[in-house]
Amino acid sequence: MNKIDKMILAHSQWKFHLKRVIxxxxxxxxxxxxxxxxxxxxxxxxxxxxxxxxADYSKISELHKKFHHDAAHVLTLALAGHKSEAKAELEFGGQFSRVSAMLVNKLTEIEESSS
Structure with missing residues (x-):
């Protein structure tokens, strides 16, 4: 497994970590x-x-920063007991879900172009 594949997997797993916290x-x-x-x-x-x-370093860096910001927001909601709001962020259409998908898609593009 190359570095990009490892990063895709690691960032994809955050949804499961956050669900557990919720x-x-x-x-x-x-x-x-x-x-x-x-x-x-x-x-x-x-x-x-x-x-x-x-390739697209600035876009990837921006998406990665946003991913962590949005994940921290979900964690804040979860730890405060706002389960429905936190879950909504993880569902299709939620901010965390959208940013996560954009980051993984961009990383996949890079991985495919380097193959």
């Missing part, structure tokens, strides 16, 4: 940790010299 109101990470788009492996790759050479 159900339990417990998280193993804080809102600030989740909001920090530089902290995850993909953020570290984007911050590297190699990452800055990715």
């Amino acid at each position: 159900d339990t109101q417990k998280a193993s990470f804080t809102v600030d940790e989740l909001r920090d788009h530089h902290h995850c492996d993909f953020g570290k790759l984007l911050d590297s010299a190699e990452g800055k050479t990715l």
Whole structure:
């Protein structure tokens, strides 16, 4: 599995992590940790010299930052007990769902163009 595939998988799995938090109101990470788009492996790759050479780097970087911002918003809602609002963000048409799909689609485009 190449780096882009790993990043697609990692970011796709956040929906499941957030669903678990919505159900339990417990998280193993804080809102600030989740909001920090530089902290995850993909953020570290984007911050590297190699990452800055990715096709559409600025768009990917923007989507990645938005992804973390929106994920942190869902986490905030979930931890505050606003289950229906948090779930709506994860459903088709929700802000988190839209941004997540855009990020994964953009990463898929890059992965396909480099094959």
